[in-house]
Amino acid sequence: MRSVCLLFLLIGATLAACHAEDGPVKPSLTLQGTITHAQNHHYVRVPFQVPAGVYRITVVFHYTGKDEHTTLDLGIFDPQRFRGASGGNKARFTISETDATPSYLPGPVIAGRWVLLIAVPNIRPAVISHYQADIFFDRKPEIESFSDGPLRPNPGWYRGDLHMHTAHSDGSCPSQSGSQVPCPVFVTAEAAVRRGLDFIAITDHNTTSQYEALRELQPYFDRLLFIPGREITTFQGHANLFGTTRFLDYRVGTAAVPDMNTVALEAHRLGAIISINHPNAPTGEVCLGCGWKPQPPVDLHLFSAIEAVNGGAMRGPYSGVSYWEDQLARGYRITGIGGSDNHHGDWPVSHPDSVGSPTTVVYAQNLSVPSILDGIRAGHVFIDLTGSRNRMLEMSAAANNGPVSIMGDALRAPADSQMSITVHVAGCAGSTLKISVDSPNHLAFPSRIIAQDEETLHFTWSSDGKRHWLLPQVNMAAGDLELLGNPIYVNYPAIHPKREE
Numbered sequence: 001m002r003s004v005c006l007l008f009l010l011i012g013a014t015l016a017a018c019h020a021e022d023g024p025v026k027p028s029l030t031l032q033g034t035i036t037h038a039q040n041h042h043y044v045r046v047p048f049q050v051p052a053g054v055y056r057i058t059v060v061f062h063y064t065g066k067d068e069h070t071t072l073d074l075g076i077f078d079p080q081r082f083r084g085a086s087g088g089n090k091a092r093f094t095i096s097e098t099d100a101t102p103s104y105l106p107g108p109v110i111a112g113r114w115v116l117l118i119a120v121p122n123i124r125p126a127v128i129s130h131y132q133a134d135i136f137f138d139r140k141p142e143i144e145s146f147s148d149g150p151l152r153p154n155p156g157w158y159r160g161d162l163h164m165h166t167a168h169s170d171g172s173c174p175s176q177s178g179s180q181v182p183c184p185v186f187v188t189a190e191a192a193v194r195r196g197l198d199f200i201a202i203t204d205h206n207t208t209s210q211y212e213a214l215r216e217l218q219p220y221f222d223r224l225l226f227i228p229g230r231e232i233t234t235f236q237g238h239a240n241l242f243g244t245t246r247f248l249d250y251r252v253g254t255a256a257v258p259d260m261n262t263v264a265l266e267a268h269r270l271g272a273i274i275s276i277n278h279p280n281a282p283t284g285e286v287c288l289g290c291g292w293k294p295q296p297p298v299d300l301h302l303f304s305a306i307e308a309v310n311g312g313a314m315r316g317p318y319s320g321v322s323y324w325e326d327q328l329a330r331g332y333r334i335t336g337i338g339g340s341d342n343h344h345g346d347w348p349v350s351h352p353d354s355v356g357s358p359t360t361v362v363y364a365q366n367l368s369v370p371s372i373l374d375g376i377r378a379g380h381v382f383i384d385l386t387g388s389r390n391r392m393l394e395m396s397a398a399a400n401n402g403p404v405s406i407m408g409d410a411l412r413a414p415a416d417s418q419m420s421i422t423v424h425v426a427g428c429a430g431s432t433l434k435i436s437v438d439s440p441n442h443l444a445f446p447s448r449i450i451a452q453d454e455e456t457l458h459f460t461w462s463s464d465g466k467r468h469w470l471l472p473q474v475n476m477a478a479g480d481l482e483l484l485g486n487p488i489y490v491n492y493p494a495i496h497p498k499r500e501e
């Protein structure tokens with residue numbers, strides 16, 4: 001920890017500037033001072049220095065004397081220009097290259113002398129107001145959010161859609177007069193609310209312009225978490241990036257980005273996660289680069305997830321489920337997720353390709369961007385192809401009454417140990433539960449018809465001490481896939497499995 005405090009005088013205000021490099025919780029800089037009646041109807045300039053390499057600046061402002069009708073209004077200037085003003089209506093604001101709190105202007109955070117402008121509309125004679133501005137500089141890349149904290153604090157299963165498009169790429173919907181126009185982000189957000197979703201990732205192609213809209217909408221949609229997302233769209237395939245607003249160079253095949261592995265490594269450097277999209281989609285003049293054909297082939301250890309179920313190909317030859325299962329069979333431990341790939345936010349829930357069809361359901365410690373992404377990384381996920389609000393698929397297992405693992409976890413089961421497996425299914429009466437082992441064609445147990453709307457089933461499985469993956473799924477009576485889980489990985493290394501060629 002390093003801290004330097006400087007005291008100086010400026011226009012009658014005593015300021016203390018404290019610089020600390022000890023993590024995101026403590027401010028990088030604190031500006032303090034006093035305002036008296038002598039400054040009534042004046043503008044108080046509070047300069048401060050922004051170092052090089054800052055991506056985002058956040059200001060939190062407090063002052064005393066409100067009960068005596070003191071009012072202090074805020075504005076801010078960078079070294080070159082005005083960057084916004086919020087009067088007395090925002091005690092906290094943030095500015096970055098891509099997005100800013102409404103009232104403020106996004107753009108690069110330029111190094112140099114910035115000025116916090118405190119306008120004083122009212123302070124009574126004899127009143128002294130003490131103010132403090134805590135200023136945070138984000139430099140190192142990390143998971144980013146549009147909310148200040150979790151939207152819900154409790155652990156649980158959260159439902160979301162991880163793939164959709166708006167006006168910021170090729171999403172469209174009817175205008176007031178009925179023309180198809182670029183569709184505003186809030187239309188997609190409202191579709192997610194109609195579906196009853198807890199989180200969404202708007203994944204417009206390659207651009208970062210959608211984040212400004214999401215920054216504005218998040219406080220209004222305070223039950224719907226927005227995950228910063230983007231569809232990295234290349235000539236060799238598409239991949240969704242989650243958790244960062246920072247630019248990522250998508251120009252695969254150029255000197256700067258020779259191959260898809262470079263994209264994945266850059267995603268990791270930005271603290272984000274990356275997922276392969278619609279891997280079995282065909283490439284052609286209808287959809288350029290839609291198929292997954294990276295040259296050279298990627299190192300799949302760099303990818304956290306595969307979009308096994310894409311709304312445009314829920315079933316049939318273009319479904320990504322077989323591609324995902326092939327990678328599981330090759331020994332990769334990689335999470336299967338879903339995404340609607342919706343391009344028409346206005347479509348009603350009844351439309352087969354509307355927002356939330358399919359829904360990805362994630363077990364997370366709370367409803368926040370870091371926790372949802374942690375849940376995806378961990379494979380604590382099932383896909384609801386019906387986009388319901390209530391269907392559930394949970395599987396847990398323990399060997400010889402040892403620690404309990406859930407979908408996505410590794411489980412140690414020595415040879416001849418007995419694994420007890422519990423599956424909880426809800427909302428699927430009349431459907432069939434299958435648990436496959438190592439291949440979709442090899443069932444660990446005979447299929448079971450689910451009789452009740454809420455049912456818990458128990459199985460016992462003998463381990464041979466070797467490596468296996470056990471994957472649950474539920475099929476409707478007619479055979480269509482309804483719910484798809486993630487594997488429990490038996491006798492895999494706890495964290496990163498070795499590649500099996």
Ligand SMILES: [Zn+2]
Binds near residue numbers: 277278290
């Ligand atoms: Zn795509």
Ligand SMILES: [Zn+2]
Binds near residue numbers: 163164165231341
């Ligand atoms: Zn897409």
